[in-house]
Amino acid sequence: MTLGKRIKESRKKQGMTLVDLAGDHITKGMLSLIENDKSKPSMETLDYISEKLGVSIGYLTQSGDEEWTKKILDNEVFMDMFNFPGDFIEKNILTDFEKIADSQKGMEVYQILRIYYRYRRMPAEAEAMSKKIGGFYNEKGLNHLALADKLNDVSSMLYSKEYYSAYQWLIDLEEEVETLKEYDSRTEEYYLYIRSLFAVNFDIEDFIQCAEKLMDLSFKKERFGYYASINSDLSRYYGLTGDVEKYEYYQERVKKYLEFNPHSNSVTEMYTPEQPVQLYYVLVDEPKKHVSNLEGYIKRVSLINDQRTTVFFREYSYIFDLEIAYHKGYYQKVVDTYEPKRYHRPLAQHPIDRVLMAIRSAVYPMSLFSLGRKEEARAAFNEIEETISDIKDIFFTKEFYMIKDIIFKK
Structure with a gap:
């Protein structure tokens, strides 16, 4: 959405006429030219309009179409965890790329495009999306959200099966996670979870250590989003190594979690109520x-x-x-x-x-x-x-x- 259209939309939502918004600052004709994108307002005029409308200058000047962006994100194709929506992305996002809003919702669409490019093995294009998202958060001083997106970027490498590069990047991000985790402890939880996933390929001890640290953090913060999954992986690992005691220990933790939270999505992973982890x-x-x-x-x-x-x-x-x-x-x-x-x-x-x-x-x-x-x-x-x-x-x-x-x- 253009600046003029955003001003016009905001004015109409508030039931204001051109005369109401123009006031004594500008003429009705000039405001009409601005709304129809035939003239650009000065910073002084833009400041006046934003104050009169009760919105920020950032809201008025952001590029793209916020409503279109929200509609894209709400599409049910992104709820299907088994089928990649490549055709939808090509027909509905890439063809209207300029409509992606310069907002947090817009960054979510760029994340979808990054996954698409990983999936298509187009690393340069994926990197361009990462720079776009990181730049957006860093420009606003939201460094912890820029870090969270780096972790999302690492996860997107599952689509291109770049496991080693992803694991090395996670190791490099450890210090940054330690520095910024106080701003959002969920970032640390997410970091430990995805690091444990990638460590499986290269360092089984790191997999175990990250998993144990994540479980300690889950109890400390009383958040258990990754709890059943990580305990299942540990139980399966020890079961396959022949360590029956540890296999049963982690399996018992999965059982207790599912008894406490029977509506968890993890219930689909429960083999039987007595033996949730299938070996x-x-x-x-x-x-x-x-x-x-x-x-x-x-x-x-x-x-x-x-x-x-x-x-x-x-x-x-x-x-x-x-x-x-x-x-x-x-x-x-x-x-x-x-x-x-x-x-x-x-x-x-x-x-x-x-x-x-x-x-x-x-x-x-x-x-x-x-x-x-x-x-x-x-x-x-x-x-x-x-x-x-x-x-x-x-x-x-x-x-x-x-x-x-x-x-x-x-």
């Missing part, structure tokens, strides 16, 4: 019990009526059905209905989540193997392995390579 997906010890647990899980989640859970259930119901078919021994059904794209999603995912999806998709090569089609099974496994080639050495791939040993055993 194995394919190589389970008791297939019949596992099928019963899965069926109970499906029934429990399907009863939760909110948008996030509905989308989650829609995307995962196919995966659940295939796992149940596999564990019931219906191998031909798995082979006939397997769709790799349902597992290998293009969206940003935590490395552990990517590994878990690869493990779950292994029901397909394992079904081929069980049907005696060993060469096909090996070829299928190799294709799945390629999807996690950049993270195949992290510890959480344990079950995946146990499956490989079975399929490739001579």
